[in-house]
Amino acid sequence: MSPADVVLDQRRSDQGMGGLAPDAFEPALLTLVADWLEGRDTTDVVICGMAGARQGWQEAPYQAVPCAPVGPSVAVKTRDPRLNVHLLAGLCQNEPADVMRGEETQIAGYMAQNPTVSGVLCLPGTHSKWARITGGKVTGFTTAMTGEVFSLLSKKSVLRFNTADGWDDDAFARAVREGAQRADALLTTLFSLRAGGLLADVPAGASRARLSGLLIGAECASCLRPGDAPVIIGDEKLGALYHSAFNAMGISSALADGDGLTRAGLCAAHRVIASRTGVDSTGVDK
Amino acid sequence: MSPADVVLDQRRSDQGMGGLAPDAFEPALLTLVADWLEGRDTTDVVICGMAGARQGWQEAPYQAVPCAPVGPSVAVKTRDPRLNVHLLAGLCQNEPADVMRGEETQIAGYMAQNPTVSGVLCLPGTHSKWARITGGKVTGFTTAMTGEVFSLLSKKSVLRFNTADGWDDDAFARAVREGAQRADALLTTLFSLRAGGLLADVPAGASRARLSGLLIGAECASCLRPGDAPVIIGDEKLGALYHSAFNAMGISSALADGDGLTRAGLCAAHRVIASRTGVDSTGVDK
Known part of the structure; x- marks a missing residue:
């Protein structure tokens, strides 16, 4: 992405939590985008989804609803010093027990584009998510x-x-x-x-x-x-x-493009991460 | 079984419709009970369940509810002349569409032992069956x-x-x-x-x-x-x-033993088959 949130290039891979051990994530990323790092001191990498699961690259926390969809992030120590990797938190709900990882970033993208939205977002998939939004916060959600x-x-x-x-x-x-x-x-x-x-x-x-x-x-x-x-x-x-x-x-009902909203949510999260000043004792960006 | 419906011996096998081609049923049966046939001209074999399915030994019809649970049966042509094999019909329901094969024989066994039963029978399993019984007939059923x-x-x-x-x-x-x-x-x-x-x-x-x-x-x-x-x-x-x-x-709720009722149902069906006089042009016992 450019500093103005314009897409400069994109790559896709089907490698993820289902097939990668924790120490295989960095090589998989480098295989995909090593040429993007050339000629730059560091490149910010913002990641949502199952890479932050317990079996992923490194565990990122869950943020309990009600909350804004962009929350804590964790900095990942990489072997390649040119990488500045941050994993975004998922959302959790205590009663009824529920979790999401990745969809909160699409929700953040939608809310960045529609700041006054109030109502329900339906994110169909393997595990569909239904999120209730009011006053800039996710107030609750349900997985089917x-x-x-x-x-x-x-x-x-x-x-x-x-x-x-x-x-x-x-x-x-x-x-x-x-x-x-x-x-x-x-x-x-x-x-x-x-x-x-x-x-x-x-x-x-x-x-x-x-x-x-x-x-x-x-x-x-x-x-x-x-x-x-x-x-x-x-x-x-x-x-x-x-x-x-x-x-x-x-x-x-209305349709919104999931891929575009993922990018918009990652950009919103990147702005928050860029404003942070370091990492606390538990590894969470502060 | 003895003529008085007493169990003389029993054998079990896990070979069935899931693994046998149509022409493999007779050899599988003979492998299991060949010694039972020795010294007898013919031995009656009464079979319920998936051996009568389209992919089974030979297709047996469905009988539409409402009906008594013992219905039509089909005689199977065997290579071994000592076998006198009959497959029992399953039950079907048109609206809502539903089918059963095998459970109707357990129901027949229960009704043979409890001729005035009225109410619901619950047959839990891979596909649970709930059958409504009134006046000697299965009036409807549901599969879960x-x-x-x-x-x-x-x-x-x-x-x-x-x-x-x-x-x-x-x-x-x-x-x-x-x-x-x-x-x-x-x-x-x-x-x-x-x-x-x-x-x-x-x-x-x-x-x-x-x-x-x-x-x-x-x-x-x-x-x-x-x-x-x-x-x-x-x-x-x-x-x-x-x-x-x-x-x-x-x-x-009350509990009844499934194995015992399968035998009781097969005995009830055998009495009906023994009273029949031949086979009609479609292969169904008459």
């Missing part, structure tokens, strides 16, 4: 295991025979409404996908869309409150899917 | 994917880090009540197991029991009706678990 449950059921359960591939928009919309109305019956409704395949030869595309719709409908029913008009923060495909789910339920 | 979802979440999901082993009876009872009261929030409540492990070091035993309790509580909430006093048909361990779940919810 929707994406992971969809993946397990469609790939590893008996439903895999009926939900391998394909798609049907109408079946999705109907299932969203059914899932929302009968969220309490999810464990039993799911099996109807198998039985429908056996008894009525329901096509796989319709079954796959119905599985997705039942889960997303149940997620929305348990996370939405009356009057909510969610802002969806996600990648293009998943964002569009949740947008159509809200449409099916007659709920207005 | 509780066991399979528990297995996937505790072994394959992010929750596996918190639910690997151990048990805590009190955590189970509390979770059953919570799961029943908040059945509509299952997708979000589940993630609290992960967050509780990260934030409060909840022991794995308590988390594993809580995962089981949340799922069983949600299953019961969606399947129970006011006034139900379920009869639980299952193996010793799972039967006791559901019995304690009903206790936690203040619901009286």
Whole structure:
């Protein structure tokens, strides 16, 4: 990024906490961007997400809600002196117990662009996050295991025979409404996908869309409150899917680009880190 | 079995539909019980369950509810002329779509021993079945994917880090009540197991029991009706678990032995098959 928060270049890698030991993060970063460091004394690196988990590069704290989404950060000691690496804190909630790492930075990006926002942000994914925002703070949030449950059921359960591939928009919309109305019956409704395949030869595309719709409908029913008009923060495909789910339920929603908001949140965090003066005795930036 | 339905001998094998091609069922049966056939012209073999599925030994029909649980059977052509094999029909329901294979025989066994039963039978398992019985007929039934979802979440999901082993009876009872009261929030409540492990070091035993309790509580909430006093048909361990779940919810229930009822149901079906006179043009016993 330039000092004016303009993107100069970008690189992507699928290497992360799932496959890297703590001492493998720095080499992985250098493999990706070593040429960016040439000719500079130091380069600031601001990192959100699972690199700050207990099994990540180094553990970053959780900040308890209610709080602003940009909180503490930790400075990471690197072997290469040209790197000035900071890991951002995640958010936690004590009751009900909940945690996030990474999504708080997208939330920070959205709030940097929309300082007076009040309402609910929906961040769909493997573990969807729903965050309530008021007065510049995240007041509470909820995680739904929707994406992971969809993946397990469609790939590893008996439903895999009926939900391998394909798609049907109408079946999705109907299932969203059914899932929302009968969220309490999810464990039993799911099996109807198998039985429908056996008894009525329901096509796989319709079954796959119905599985997705039942889960997303149940997620929305348990996370939405009356009057909510969610802002969806996600990648293009998943964002569009949740947008159509809200449409099916007659709920207005808006879409925001997840990648752009991650960058905006990292820039907001970088401004805070740059204003700090050092590191305290526990390794947290102060 | 003797003609008076007394067990003379029993053998078990884990070979079944999951691992056998259609033409491998007869050899697998002979490997298990060939010595039983010696010195007899023919031996009747009555089979319930997934051997009658489309991917099984030979497809047996589904009988649509409402109906008595002992219905049509199909005679299987065998290479060994001493075998007289019959596959029992499963049950199906058109709306909501549902199927069972095998449990109808346990239900038949229970109804043979309790001809005037009226109420709900709960058959816990990978796919739990809840069957409504009135006037000698199964009037409807519901499948809940509780066991399979528990297995996937505790072994394959992010929750596996918190639910690997151990048990805590009190955590189970509390979770059953919570799961029943908040059945509509299952997708979000589940993630609290992960967050509780990260934030409060909840022991794995308590988390594993809580995962089981949340799922069983949600299953019961969606399947129970006011006034139900379920009869639980299952193996010793799972039967006791559901019995304690009903206790936690203040619901009286009774336990029946699944293996004994399978035998009683097979005997009831054998009496019907023995009274039949042949096979119709579609291969169904008549």
